[in-house]
Amino acid sequence: MVKFGPGNILWAKDRDLKRAFGDLKRRHIALALEAGLLTKTDRCQQRSEAYLDHLLTLRQMIEKIHRDGGDLRFIAMDEPFFYGHEYSGPTACHDSASAIAGQIGQNLYVIRIIFPKVIVGDIEPVGASRPWIGQLAHWVDAYRTTTGQKLAFLDTDVDWSYEAMRNVGPLAAELKRRNVPLGIIYNASKYAHSDLSWTRSAVRHFITIEDVLGIHPTAAIFQSWVPYPTHMLPEWQPGTLTNVAFQYLHPAPTLTLSRQGTTLAGHLTGSHGRPVARATVTLEAVDVAARMSPVPRRIARTVPAGAATAVIGIRANTEGSCVCAGPATVTLGMIHYRDPATGSVQSVPPGVATNSARPRSIWPAGSAWTPTSY
Secondary structure, eight states, X not given: OEEEOHHHHHSSOHHHHHHHHHHHHXXXXXEEEEEOOEEOOSSOOOOXXXXXXXXXXXXXXXXXXXXXTOOEEEEEEXXXXXXXXXXXXXXXXXXOHHHHHHXXXXXXXXXXXXXXXXXXXXXXXXXXOSHHHHHXXXXXXXXXXXXXXOOSOEEEEEOOOXXXXXXXXXXXXXXXHTTOOEEEEEOOOTTOOSHHHHHHHHHHHHHIIIIISOOOOSEEEEOOOSSOOOOOOOTTSTTSHHHHHHHHHSOOOEEEEEEETTEEEEEEEOTTSOBOTTOOOOOOOOOTTOOSOOOXXXXXXXXOTTOOOOOOOOOOSOSSSOTTOSOOOOOOOOEEEEOTTTOOEEXXXXXXXXXXXXXXXXXXXXXXXXXXXX
């Protein structure tokens, strides 16, 4: 399936669309339209991808697809329930699930005049809110009750925080009970600002969802609406969009280990069970049982000019997408500051920092500092 957005249809030249649609048919690839199926009203002047300015805009897209030889098989609605019900921006509408589904049902009539067999599904965001999962389940029910047809699929746009990834599991269970296929859009976190960082982030996300959390969607979607990655092909080159799909379809090598006393031995095999030669394997030991003594951690830096105070902080469970986040037992000893220029030493007892009481030390600007914790 290849999805076209509204801009791809409305702004493209007819000759280009004819060529694109012809290539899709030759390759037996289904054509899908990802677009909003809600329209603005006098009461609801929503400004988002879920809403079109006029019903005429939708009619123009459908007629252009038909005129240029396209065979529209699927429609993926662009977050109608979120923007129509949940969104709280300046143009929020806050309509009920049944009202949103009713307007969609009316607008679908324009499409089905030309493409009567078109299949309709939805795309909705998944974030850290657990109650939102229950609202999505209610939306799926309301759509079926109002339109008389169940959603053909529900694709998720995950924000890739740890809580959001955890929420995909309960949503998958709700959709399974309703016989609605789950799709997951695999893309990168917002901190990816290069082709390689984008693709590596996307790969980490599908590994986390499917291998770590054990969630297996019916459809895996590889999609980007940011400048990265800049190339689609070739699929064997790291940093391209199709390389993410290539890695998804070709399982990663498997490492099996056995331990005898203080010795670890194992085998690294590829997707067909064949040994992988000359591969670099990095092992990291984690003292999960806290049997070892605290290990000193030394950091040496230069105090920025103009700085008068500093707070030494240890962040836990705050980075969002770390699947290792969760309850932890931490042992933290005294934090020591030494100024090698003056020889002065200060010891800061660790504690929970608050806005009213924080450990503070006066460090001369431009001096070197070496805090160590035990």
